[in-house]
Amino acid sequence: xxxxxxxxxxxxxxxxxxxxxxxxxxxxxxxxxxxxxxxxxxxxxxxxxxxxxxxxxxxxxxxxxxxxxxxxxxxxxxxxxxxxxxxxxxxxxxxxxxxxxxxxxxxxxxxxxxxxxx
Amino acid sequence: xxxxxxxxxxxxxxxxxxxxxxxxxxxxxxxxxxxxxxxxxxxxxxxxxxxxxxxxxxxxxxxxxxxxxxxxxxxxxxxxxxxxxxxxxxxxxxxxxxxxxxxxxxxxxx
Numbered sequence: 001x002x003x004x005x006x007x008x009x010x011x012x013x014x015x016x017x018x019x020x021x022x023x024x025x026x027x028x029x030x031x032x033x034x035x036x037x038x039x040x041x042x043x044x045x046x047x048x049x050x051x052x053x054x055x056x057x058x059x060x061x062x063x064x065x066x067x068x069x070x071x072x073x074x075x076x077x078x079x080x081x082x083x084x085x086x087x088x089x090x091x092x093x094x095x096x097x098x099x100x101x102x103x104x105x106x107x108x109x110x111x112x113x114x115x116x117x118x
Numbered sequence: 119x120x121x122x123x124x125x126x127x128x129x130x131x132x133x134x135x136x137x138x139x140x141x142x143x144x145x146x147x148x149x150x151x152x153x154x155x156x157x158x159x160x161x162x163x164x165x166x167x168x169x170x171x172x173x174x175x176x177x178x179x180x181x182x183x184x185x186x187x188x189x190x191x192x193x194x195x196x197x198x199x200x201x202x203x204x205x206x207x208x209x210x211x212x213x214x215x216x217x218x219x220x221x222x223x224x225x226x227x228x
Contacts, residue, residue: 035217037163044120045155045163045206047217060216094162102210104153104168111162 002027004095004109012089012116018082022095022109029053029076033098035105036069036080038091046091050101051078058101085116121146122207122220129226130197138223140190140207146218150210152190154183157204157222166205167192194225202227 008020022034036048049059051069059067063082071078082089092113096105123141130136140152154167165174167183170190182193194201207220 044204044222045157045208045219047208047219049216058216061214102150104165104208105155105163106165106168106174108162108164 002097002107004097004107006093006095006109006112008093008112008114010113010115012085012114013118014086014116015084018080018085018089018114018116020080020093020095020112020114022078022080024076024078024097029071029073029078033101033103034069034071034078035096035098037094037096037105038089039094039111040088040091048080048082048093050098052101087116090114090116120221121211121214121218122209124205124207124220124223126221127224127226129228130194131228132197132199134197135193135195136197136225137194138192138205138207138225140192140220142188142190142209142218144188145213146188146209146211147185147190148188149212152183152185152207152209154190154192155206155208157206158200159203163206197227199227201225 005023012018035050051057066083068081092111094111095109097107151169155163156166157163170185171183204222206222211218
């Protein structure tokens with residue numbers, strides 16, 4: 001059974017870069033799309049972007065200038081970098097799996113909280 | 119302001135049937151499948167309905183989905199207390215070239 005686990009610093013200073021990794025266990029990262037989604041405190045879900053295991057990406061347009069999603073198939077993990085963070089980037093960050101770019105996210109990580117504060 | 123529009127809240131009594139709507143446009147619901155997620159308090163979202171009306175293994179048949187044009191609906195029959203959760207619709211948007219979520223509907227079981 002595939003499981004996802006997010007990891008990374010829980011506190012990031014304003015203007016710095018948020019970096020998170022999602023480790024995929026119990027299955028291969030190959031042949032799937034991998035997503036990052038976030039949820040600000042008390043608010044709804046926001047898709048950040050996807051990466052196909054071969055490396056092609058799609059990002060939310062409003063975040064595109066600050067987001068980089070990468071994949072490391074040798075480590076069976078993918079990563080999120082969000083630069084120039086502000087308090088508005090404080091959220092619970094989830095990683096998830098999709099079979100196709102348009103399909104539902106069928107496996108989710110438990111999420112990791114990132115707070116942007118000095 | 120979410121691209122997909124959902125009512126912020128819904129409620130029902132145990133045993134009742136409730137429906138949650140999701141409204142979009144030609145670039146998302148009008149041309150792509152809708153997926154629904156259930157988020158129980160304090161937990162990660164869970165895929166509840168995929169491809170408009172398909173249930174993943176383990177999801178009770180009390181949950182059903184439908185889509186017509188640029189609107190979709192999630193129905194829950196035989197409402198149970200454990201169904202109290204936030205529900206989100208989502209779809210790929212061809213114009214935005216990305217996934218769009220509804221704002222979420224908080225379901226309360228009275």
